[in-house]
Amino acid sequence: EPEVTQTPSHQVTQMGQEVILRCVPISNHLYFYWYRQILGQKVEFLVSFYNNEISEKSEIFDDQFSVERPDGSNFTLKIRSTKLEDSAMYFCASRQFYEQYFGPGTRLTVT
Amino acid sequence: EDKVVQSPLSLVVHEGDTVTLNCSYEVTNFRSLLWYKQEKKAPTFLFMLTSSGIEKKSGRLSSILDKKELFSILNITATQTGDSAVYLCAVESSGGGADGLTFGKGTHLIIQP
Numbered sequence: 001e002p003e004v005t006q007t008p009s010h011q012v013t014q015m016g017q018e019v020i021l022r023c024v025p026i027s028n029h030l031y032f033y034w035y036r037q038i039l040g041q042k043v044e045f046l047v048s049f050y051n052n053e054i055s056e057k058s059e060i061f062d063d064q065f066s067v068e069r070p071d072g073s074n075f076t077l078k079i080r081s082t083k084l085e086d087s088a089m090y091f092c093a094s095r096q097f098y099e100q101y102f103g104p105g106t107r108l109t110v111t
Numbered sequence: 112e113d114k115v116v117q118s119p120l121s122l123v124v125h126e127g128d129t130v131t132l133n134c135s136y137e138v139t140n141f142r143s144l145l146w147y148k149q150e151k152k153a154p155t156f157l158f159m160l161t162s163s164g165i166e167k168k169s170g171r172l173s174s175i176l177d178k179k180e181l182f183s184i185l186n187i188t189a190t191q192t193g194d195s196a197v198y199l200c201a202v203e204s205s206g207g208g209a210d211g212l213t214f215g216k217g218t219h220l221i222i223q224p
Contacts, residue, residue, distance in 0.1 A: 033211055035211070043154065043212075045212060045213065046211075047211075048211050056210055099145060100212065102153040105152050105153055
């Protein structure tokens, strides 16, 4: 069964460093999403992407964040200068028509 | 601002019991309500509900939506230890196909043998 994959599973970085989180959505899906979940808190929407551009973004998705689909398969989330409060689980999701399917997540730890 | 409230936040029952998880929502331009099961990592899709009063069923799990009262329930009958997880309710508004989901805090369900 096709699934969304994410790499790495765990990333540790120092405050101020740039990180790139990678996702491979399910092929033939058209809509792509990033969410984050801070430990013990609810899943929060960051950004959605369709037709090679951002469709919607939340207040969390400020200028420190960017997304890209550099080729036909990868979908990336970049955080330019990480802060301690960026520590969270980051989930990628993709969708063809209706429901969103989530990847296993990348745990980002900023020290 | 869209809002999703789940109750209870945690629940401990014995294997074989039936549980009902609740989700109420306030959202402009409601499009759908989704239930996910989250074990160690990724939320896995359970149900998507768009119409009132139509029950969706998958094995021992079922769910129904009431768009008038703005809530949904998820029922699990004859619970097993493998049902232990966080159950997430999320709503989608109809701004377009790429809208993000608004999640509740989840119900942490523990099934004791």
